[in-house]
Amino acid sequence: MTLPLQIRRNHADQVLDAAIEHALFGTAPVSIVKSPPGAGKTFLVECAAAVAVTPPAGMRVVIVTPGVSQLYDIARRLLQYRLPRLELAHAQHRVLPSDLAGRIRASNGWNQNLNSGPGVIVTNAHLLAANFHHLGPNAFDVMILDEAYQLAAGDYLQIAYMAPRTLMVGDPGQLNPVNSADTTNLEASPHKIHWSAPAYVLDRFQNTPVHGLPVTRRLLPDTSDLVQAAFYHDLPFQSVVEPSERRLRFQVPGLESGLDDALDAIAAGTSLVAITLPGAAPMHEEADLELSALMARIADRILLRQAEWIGERVLSEGDIACIEPHVIAGGAIRDGLRQRGRAGIQVDTVERWQGLQMPVSVVRHPLSLPNDPTAFDLEAGRWCVSLSRHQIGCIVVAREAVHGVIDDYVHGCDTVAAGARDTTWAGFEAHRMIWNALRDQGRVFVL
Amino acid sequence: MNAFDDTLHRVLARYQGRAIPVRTSSQLSPDPDVTIGIATIKIVTEEQIQAIAFGELDQEPQVIVRLDPIGRDVQDLEPFAAFLADTVARAAAVDSALRLWVPHSVTLEALDVLGHRYWRNQTAPASIVRMGEICRIIAHEAIIPGQQLVADAAALLQDHVVTGLAPLEEGHLGAILAWLDPTVSDPVAEARERIRLPASGVLPNTPDCHWDDTIDRLRKEMKGAYGARRHLLEDQIADILRRAVLREWNLLIEGRRAFLDLGLPSSLGGLVKDSNRRVRDALDNGFFPARSPKRLVEQLNVMEAGQEKSELAALEADAMLRDQAARAGGVVRGEVSAVRQNRPGFKPCDIEVSSDQGIIRFRLDDKVRIIGTNVAGVVRGLATAPGGGTRVYIEITSGVRTRSVLTVGARVELIREPYAFINYRSLGEAHIQQPWAFYSDTAPVLASRPSSGQSALAIARAVRR
Numbered sequence: 001m002t003l004p005l006q007i008r009r010n011h012a013d014q015v016l017d018a019a020i021e022h023a024l025f026g027t028a029p030v031s032i033v034k035s036p037p038g039a040g041k042t043f044l045v046e047c048a049a050a051v052a053v054t055p056p057a058g059m060r061v062v063i064v065t066p067g068v069s070q071l072y073d074i075a076r077r078l079l080q081y082r083l084p085r086l087e088l089a090h091a092q093h094r095v096l097p098s099d100l101a102g103r104i105r106a107s108n109g110w111n112q113n114l115n116s117g118p119g120v121i122v123t124n125a126h127l128l129a130a131n132f133h134h135l136g137p138n139a140f141d142v143m144i145l146d147e148a149y150q151l152a153a154g155d156y157l158q159i160a161y162m163a164p165r166t167l168m169v170g171d172p173g174q175l176n177p178v179n180s181a182d183t184t185n186l187e188a189s190p191h192k193i194h195w196s197a198p199a200y201v202l203d204r205f206q207n208t209p210v211h212g213l214p215v216t217r218r219l220l221p222d223t224s225d226l227v228q229a230a231f232y233h234d235l236p237f238q239s240v241v242e243p244s245e246r247r248l249r250f251q252v253p254g255l256e257s258g259l260d261d262a263l264d265a266i267a268a269g270t271s272l273v274a275i276t277l278p279g280a281a282p283m284h285e286e287a288d289l290e291l292s293a294l295m296a297r298i299a300d301r302i303l304l305r306q307a308e309w310i311g312e313r314v315l316s317e318g319d320i321a322c323i324e325p326h327v328i329a330g331g332a333i334r335d336g337l338r339q340r341g342r343a344g345i346q347v348d349t350v351e352r353w354q355g356l357q358m359p360v361s362v363v364r365h366p367l368s369l370p371n372d373p374t375a376f377d378l379e380a381g382r383w384c385v386s387l388s389r390h391q392i393g394c395i396v397v398a399r400e401a402v403h404g405v406i407d408d409y410v411h412g413c414d415t416v417a418a419g420a421r422d423t424t425w426a427g428f429e430a431h432r433m434i435w436n437a438l439r440d441q442g443r444v445f446v447l
Numbered sequence: 448m449n450a451f452d453d454t455l456h457r458v459l460a461r462y463q464g465r466a467i468p469v470r471t472s473s474q475l476s477p478d479p480d481v482t483i484g485i486a487t488i489k490i491v492t493e494e495q496i497q498a499i500a501f502g503e504l505d506q507e508p509q510v511i512v513r514l515d516p517i518g519r520d521v522q523d524l525e526p527f528a529a530f531l532a533d534t535v536a537r538a539a540a541v542d543s544a545l546r547l548w549v550p551h552s553v554t555l556e557a558l559d560v561l562g563h564r565y566w567r568n569q570t571a572p573a574s575i576v577r578m579g580e581i582c583r584i585i586a587h588e589a590i591i592p593g594q595q596l597v598a599d600a601a602a603l604l605q606d607h608v609v610t611g612l613a614p615l616e617e618g619h620l621g622a623i624l625a626w627l628d629p630t631v632s633d634p635v636a637e638a639r640e641r642i643r644l645p646a647s648g649v650l651p652n653t654p655d656c657h658w659d660d661t662i663d664r665l666r667k668e669m670k671g672a673y674g675a676r677r678h679l680l681e682d683q684i685a686d687i688l689r690r691a692v693l694r695e696w697n698l699l700i701e702g703r704r705a706f707l708d709l710g711l712p713s714s715l716g717g718l719v720k721d722s723n724r725r726v727r728d729a730l731d732n733g734f735f736p737a738r739s740p741k742r743l744v745e746q747l748n749v750m751e752a753g754q755e756k757s758e759l760a761a762l763e764a765d766a767m768l769r770d771q772a773a774r775a776g777g778v779v780r781g782e783v784s785a786v787r788q789n790r791p792g793f794k795p796c797d798i799e800v801s802s803d804q805g806i807i808r809f810r811l812d813d814k815v816r817i818i819g820t821n822v823a824g825v826v827r828g829l830a831t832a833p834g835g836g837t838r839v840y841i842e843i844t845s846g847v848r849t850r851s852v853l854t855v856g857a858r859v860e861l862i863r864e865p866y867a868f869i870n871y872r873s874l875g876e877a878h879i880q881q882p883w884a885f886y887s888d889t890a891p892v893l894a895s896r897p898s899s900g901q902s903a904l905a906i907a908r909a910v911r912r
Contacts, residue, residue, distance in 0.1 A: 017903050025898040029891055047907040054906050082910045093825050094812045129873040154744035158873045160882035181750035193743045205890050283451055327776050331806030
């Protein structure tokens with residue numbers, strides 16, 4: 001590892017240390033850790049839990065995750081530590097994943113024997129709220145909110161009093177809590193309870209201690225620089241990935257211009273490229289089938305050419321992510337992969353990919369559309385998640401018309417309540433910055 | 448419906464010369480015993496109502512025209528206030544739900560502004576304050592998805608039929624009605640003719656009709672006029688306002704009739720009950736807008752629950768919507784391919800459903816329901832079939848005696864159960880506990896705790912297995 005990278009890593013470790021020290025032993029009741037993609041926020045949660053339960057601290061810790069899959073993931077990670085107590089509480093109707101069964105004390109719903117003495121319990125906000133009568137104020141010594149930017153303030157309200165100290169850890173650039181109802185009216189309220197828990201706290205208490213993790217250990221420098229500039233204006237970070245450790249080699253040379261050129265660019269060290277298909281998405285289809293087929297072809301092509309993560313392994317189906325904003329188009333990609341005998345390649349929506357990483361991702365550009373883009377298409381968080389899952393290479397797939405969609409976009413000035421943040425415009429700016437950078441740097445390959 | 452389907456329906460409507468229904472069920476329950484209508488005309492620039500027509504829908508409406516709508520005198524609103532109070536009392540007396548028909552959303556906005564203006568106005572008579580409060584209750588209920596108090600004729604027709612017009616043109620209720628009137632032979636021409644005169648709750652001011660300009664001029668003249676001349680001007684103003692608001696009223700009546708003539712069934716028991724309870728509670732106890740964190744969370748949760756429940760009710764009742772949802776994986780259609788139930792009629796009972804759908808939105812441990820039955824369960828497994836379909840493994844948690852669908856070969860449609868749960872008790876407890884982040888303006892300062900002084904990384908490394 002080069003010296004500058006080591007210095008950055010050391011600095012990141014110091015930030016992590018300081019954040020945990022402040023949250024567990026300092027005088028502030030809430031500490032927030034903002035983390036870019038791949039900065040090691042789950043590792044920070046593990047460390048914080050380990051420190052909190054280890055003597056002399058000896059705390060009762062609750063780790064709250066927004067979704068059940070994150071809950072199981074944290075539990076798996078914590079099983080690697082010798083903790084005085086590790087418990088898991090999930091909803092009555094859930095079944096513990098087989099790899100956790102027998103390895104962790106799990107409870108369907110709450111039971112009175114949980115949370116006794118120093119230790120950790122992993123659960124979610126709804127379950128705690130539903131069992132408030134068993135818990136009460138300060139039932140825990142510290143509450144750690146994992147993926148805190150996905151937890152709505154309204155859910156945090158119901159559990160906030162259960163611990164005197166709260167450590168919120170999350171990625172501010174990714175998807176916000178989902179609100180299916182129209183929240184326009186709430187934007188004018190002094191309590192933005194539809195915002196995420198950290199955003200709500202920072203809105204009301206600007207002096208809340210915030211620690212920004214300054215590095216990404218997932219993204220290579222070229223992707224990291226673009227993603228930081230486009231999505232994280234108030235969170236500077238740099239890549240600490242050693243490019244020589246993230247090299248891809250194709251054992252079979254490329255034949256097709258455009259498609260193989262893009263893959264070869266990744267092998268040459270460019271971690272973010274785009275491939276365009278001529279024309280625009282068809283108006284008369286629910287999904288752009290040609291584009292979906294291309295995504296399947298690219299994923300297949302990576303394996304056909306026997307991509308190898310140098311020094312690690314030859315890539316297999318489990319190493320490739322297909323990221324598609326829409327469920328219907330995802331089905332078309334899955335069909336295409338199945339026809340190519342690649343059913344093991346995972347295709348999912350952005351929401352499902354949040355928090356995960358893969359060596360290579362194939363991503364549909366959300367503005368590759370037949371119509372004018374909607375707020376859903378332009379949302380910055382969705383695009384940020386799509387562009388930050390890969391450890392080695394990301395191939396964005398779009399129609400050529402995406403140039404025009406971005407150049408010709410006209411933003412409605414009445415899309416948000418007066419004084420509210422216009423996240424749709426912020427999303428468009430991110431889209432424009434990313435696409436122009438790809439184009440200007442010669443990273444767009446035309447089929 | 449996606450944009451392409453929508454366009455196809457518009458082409459078909461144009462070809463057939465009539466509106467095409469896009470729903471097979473209604474998102475509005477039948478009108479209750481106490482059903483009224485309100486139409487308004489407001490000043491374009493002032494958000495002040497200058498004419499109101501109101502009453503029961505099978506009778507001639509009462510009309511109020513306001514000669515000086517921006518004046519402080521509110522006596523002219525007394526008949527409207529009395530009508531609203533009487534309507535509320537009638538509904539309470541016979542324990543009926545309420546229904547208010549309006550021609551379009553502009554009327555609701557006008558009522559909302561009227562409510563804001565008077566519901567806490569300490570100089571206004573009590574009757575006007577109560578009118579303001581009722582208007583606020585109406586406007587507030589109208590924003591909750593699935594509510595059953597307010598029927599917006601234009602919005603209802605837009606949601607249930609597609610015409611041969613461009614979507615923008617459908618903003619004119621009269622234009623939509625041209626496509627629903629069998630006596631209109633050329634709905635395109637008729638709709639465009641009607642569009643020449645706006646139907647948006649304001650006085651028209653078009654090359655064909657200068658009512659707004661005329662009223663402006665008459666009001667200016669009236670300021671310096673006395674005696675008979677003044678009466679004449681007042682009559683002219685009143686006449687224009689009356690004609691304008693009756694035109695809106697008539698659109699409302701025609702819009703309602705056209706919607707009811709679609710003859711769509713509805714099955715919205717839960718939504719009706721929820722909406723009635725909210726409205727009755729506010730009418731009995733007063734309107735208190737959400738300001739505290741707890742109330743705001745409740746309000747958001749009510750809206751989210753309303754959204755989920757109304758979507759579910761629509762899917763359960765409407766085959767067309769289910770078709771669309773199935774294409775997007777929201778509804779899973781298939782055949783029961785295996786049933787494992789040791790004792791018929793008793794738990795445990797597990798079934799497998801084989802579907803041709805490659806796209807489904809279910810996840811492990813999702814709670815699901817079989818549409819049209821009392822059978823519910825939890826998804827315990829999902830497998831992709833080699834040919835492209837999906838097999839769903841379900842543990843049945845209720846309805847285990849329903850043999851008609853818990854039988855191999857039965858065709859079923861599965862849907863995810865909505866969460867739609869508002870934890871009032873937990874929110875109440877949070878309100879009692881008053882967590883500082885929500886209820887205080889300053890953050891507390893904690894006593895620092897003794898730390899070992901060791902780096903977190905070192906401690907974590909030490910306890911790592």
